[in-house]
Amino acid sequence: MxxxxxxxxxxxxxxxxxxxxxxxxxxxxxxxxxxxxxxxxxxxxxxxxxxxxxxxxxxxxxxxxxxxxxxxxxxxxxxxxxxxxxxxxxxxxxxxxxxxxxxxxxxxxxxxxxxxxxxxxxxxxxxxxxxxxxxxxxxxxxxxxxxxxxxxxxxxxxxxxxxxxxxxxxxxxxxxxxxxxxxxxxxxxxxxxxxxxxxxxxxxxxxxxxxxxxxSPLKALQELQGKIWSKRVDKGETESYKSRFNVISDKLVAGKPTLHVYAPAQPEPGFEQVQPDLEDVYFSYIFGRQPQLSTL
The missing domain is CATH 3.40.50.300 (P-loop containing nucleotide triphosphate hydrolases)
Incomplete structure (x- = not known):
């Protein structure tokens, strides 16, 4: 059905x-x-x-x-x-x-x-x-x-x-x-x-x-492979990074913001490529891309 x-x-x-x-x-x-x-x-x-x-x-x-x-x-x-x-x-x-x-x-x-x-x-x-x-x-x-x-x-x-x-x-x-x-x-x-x-x-x-x-969540994760980059920054730097890069999420880890950026290549030195999770999929569509239908 x-x-x-x-x-x-x-x-x-x-x-x-x-x-x-x-x-x-x-x-x-x-x-x-x-x-x-x-x-x-x-x-x-x-x-x-x-x-x-x-x-x-x-x-x-x-x-x-x-x-x-x-x-x-x-x-x-x-x-x-x-x-x-x-x-x-x-x-x-x-x-x-x-x-x-x-x-x-x-x-x-x-x-x-x-x-x-x-x-x-x-x-x-x-x-x-x-x-x-x-x-x-x-x-x-x-x-x-x-x-x-x-x-x-x-x-x-x-x-x-x-x-x-x-x-x-x-x-x-x-x-x-x-x-x-x-x-x-x-x-x-x-x-x-x-x-x-x-x-x-x-x-x-x-x-x-x-x-x-x-x-499928699995295909959505595969589509993000190689496109999620992470970096820990100082609290005062968050807005600067958001103005320059496609920041899809930021959260405090041990008191310092950790940013996840959606980009096809390393945004700048210091960013590390990370394995995407479903939260990255969600935020990449909500905050990181132009609204458009994607079928995976």
Whole structure:
């Protein structure tokens, strides 16, 4: 199954153009959608999830026209938005069972077996009787995945799922996502590069409503080979280097800025060529290149 997005555009009433002629083809498996806050990721996810209408363009999921067959989409969609509410004074087990009824699972035996299976899958079974108000952020996210899996979806959308999670909860959540079936399209929308690096075999980078690249992380890294240069500089020199070179990132290492520069050859003596990582790929498109679609 494929999710095909063609020429998708959206401008809000306040004049903000959130999506600008988006074109993406997404296959089964984990797909990472990377971009800074405000890049248009959530607008794209809400449109795919039938929560808002675009101004132009089309979306198809297999044989389903997403924009005109909304009920058909919702029957095969699992959606975990960036922020979602839960009833605080109800247990995870009871709420999941209630949501299963709303999904049309009326047989009590079937429903109980499904709820039990999902609670085990999300590692919440031992806390199934606890009120959701007592759940940590990571536990609530795992509950969100449990409810998203109720209808055995063919498309799962998770929007900024690890923001605010501590490292242990983040690892549990990413492991859970990684175990989802190969026949399912899972879109992971995030600004956290490490989430995509660890999970996804295909990805896209979006900024200011435009897709800057789509391809495999491995090919994106290969394309940067020999083009990332690093140098430690004094704090007062950073702006001078930024004015002269294509600096894609700078971070403090042991109190001194370390610059990464995107260049086809050594910018000047003192720069060392380094192995690119996915963070370099991300920053090279966000900060180091002119906006243009690259397919890798």
């Amino acid at each position: 494929q999710l095909i997005i063609q020429s998708l555009s959206k401008t809000y009433s306040n004049g903000v153009q959130a999506l600008k002629n988006i074109n993406l083809t997404i296959n089964s498996g984990m797909f990472g959608l990377l971009g800074p806050n405000g890049a248009g990721k959530s607008s794209l996810m809400r449109t795919i999830a039938t929560l808002q209408e675009p101004d132009a363009g089309s979306i198809t999921l297999g044989t389903i026209d997403v924009l005109s067959q909304k009920e058909a989409v919702r029957k095969t969609l699992g959606y975990l938005p960036q922020e979602f509410g839960v009833y605080p004074k109800i247990s995870a087990e009871d709420l999941l069972s209630h949501l299963a009824v709303l999904k049309g699972i009326s047989n009590s035996r079937e429903r109980k077996d499904l709820v039990t299976s999902l609670l085990h899958k999300t590692n919440l079974y031992n806390d199934r009787k606890k009120h959701l108000s007592g759940y940590s952020g990571g536990m609530k996210q795992r509950f969100g995945i449990a409810q998203a899996l109720l209808s055995n979806p063919k498309l799962i959308i998770v929007d900024e799922p690890t923001a605010g999670l501590d490292p242990a909860e983040r690892n549990r959540f990413l492991n859970l996502l990684g175990e989802l079936g190969e026949e399912t399209i899972v879109i992971l929308s995030t600004h956290i590069v490490e989430d995509v690096k660890e999970l996804c075999t295909d990805m896209a980078i979006i900024n200011k409503g435009e897709v800057l690249m789509q391809g």
